[in-house]
Amino acid sequence: MMVNMTAMSREPRLSEDNYRSHILSIAPMMDRTDRHFRYFMRQITRRPLLYTEMVTSAAIINGDRHKLLDFSPVEKPLALQVGGDDPEQLATCAKIAEDWGYDEINLNVGCPSARVQNGNFGACLMAEPERVAEAISAMKKAVNIPVTVKHRIGIDNRDRYEDMTAFVRVVAASGCQRFTVHARKAWLQGLSPKDNRNIPPLRYGDVHRLKAEFPHLTIEINGGFTTLEQVKQQLKKVDAVMMGRAAYDNPYLFAIADREIYGDNINPPTRHQVVEQMLPYIENWLSQGGRLNSVVRHILQLFAGQPGTKAWKRHLSENAHLPGAGVEVVKAALAEVP
Numbered sequence: 001m002m003v004n005m006t007a008m009s010r011e012p013r014l015s016e017d018n019y020r021s022h023i024l025s026i027a028p029m030m031d032r033t034d035r036h037f038r039y040f041m042r043q044i045t046r047r048p049l050l051y052t053e054m055v056t057s058a059a060i061i062n063g064d065r066h067k068l069l070d071f072s073p074v075e076k077p078l079a080l081q082v083g084g085d086d087p088e089q090l091a092t093c094a095k096i097a098e099d100w101g102y103d104e105i106n107l108n109v110g111c112p113s114a115r116v117q118n119g120n121f122g123a124c125l126m127a128e129p130e131r132v133a134e135a136i137s138a139m140k141k142a143v144n145i146p147v148t149v150k151h152r153i154g155i156d157n158r159d160r161y162e163d164m165t166a167f168v169r170v171v172a173a174s175g176c177q178r179f180t181v182h183a184r185k186a187w188l189q190g191l192s193p194k195d196n197r198n199i200p201p202l203r204y205g206d207v208h209r210l211k212a213e214f215p216h217l218t219i220e221i222n223g224g225f226t227t228l229e230q231v232k233q234q235l236k237k238v239d240a241v242m243m244g245r246a247a248y249d250n251p252y253l254f255a256i257a258d259r260e261i262y263g264d265n266i267n268p269p270t271r272h273q274v275v276e277q278m279l280p281y282i283e284n285w286l287s288q289g290g291r292l293n294s295v296v297r298h299i300l301q302l303f304a305g306q307p308g309t310k311a312w313k314r315h316l317s318e319n320a321h322l323p324g325a326g327v328e329v330v331k332a333a334l335a336e337v338p
Helices: 006-010 035-042 057-062 065-069 087-100 114-118 122-127 129-142 161-172 204-213 228-234 245-249 251-260 271-287 292-296 309-319 327-335
Strands: 024-026 049-051 078-083 104-109 147-152 178-182 218-222 240-243
Touching (some): 035 251, 035 271, 057 065, 057 078, 057 087, 087 104, 104 122, 104 129, 122 147, 129 147, 129 161, 161 178, 161 204, 178 204, 204 218, 228 240, 245 251, 271 292, 292 327, 309 327
Parallel strands (some): 024 049, 024 240, 049 078, 104 147, 147 178, 178 218, 218 240
16 A cells, blocks of 8 residues: 555656646645545545655655655655755755655745754745755756745745745746745744644735736645635635645545536545545555554544544544554444444
């Protein structure tokens, strides 16, 4: 199930033009968007672009690449999000990502955590657009897959609309064509990463204006979206929408995304069918020595808002972590749901 996708590097890559077809995506989220969550989401929806958790350039270069980068072909289209500030290292990571079979490499210029700041990457790089541009240029020269950026509308007191456009203008000049904009500023001191996702006010208007003033760029908006109806409204003003926590808290809302957002003439799977489709994957994971809870922690919210959801979550939470727990735990939990 989790394979090295190097062989797929010989397949045609997405061009910048057809990459614009990715009008909906699920945000990279630390401790959330791992291979198990992505495989689970692909049982619900086929079309939205998925992202890995952020992986640092140092980890990719020096760490266990199979553990960090392997994925199932089912997860595609899939982007690798990387954190770093060294152009040479990032170019190396981009080449590795391309050879591994990823469809895109995305540079994180939005994470505000102290750990990320100490490494001089993430949101603090908004103060250094020339460095970001140098990194993007090096990465683009190394690969044929799209190289994109995810950033905030601003940081600390550098949060005027003009500050954001200055950043985008410099980075775009390096060849970046797609910008995912989290429509909140980031306070690098005084707010936790969690608070930075909620306390700074959303400024959708700044992102809409950015698209209007940079029509040649692909502008994706991120921040606070919880329904597909909101996505549809945003697509009237920007090229794409990224959803984050809502995808984790209520994953089944994406069951109609292929039809409602992309116009595919398909019937979505039921929640029970999603679980049944996960069972062979879980069995395979367990046969490799994996633990049940590594997978099922991501599917707890599948029945959010439905009768039986408390019993479903309770049974999994009480039993999935136990030694030797297998698919029978999931089947028993499913039997609790009407």
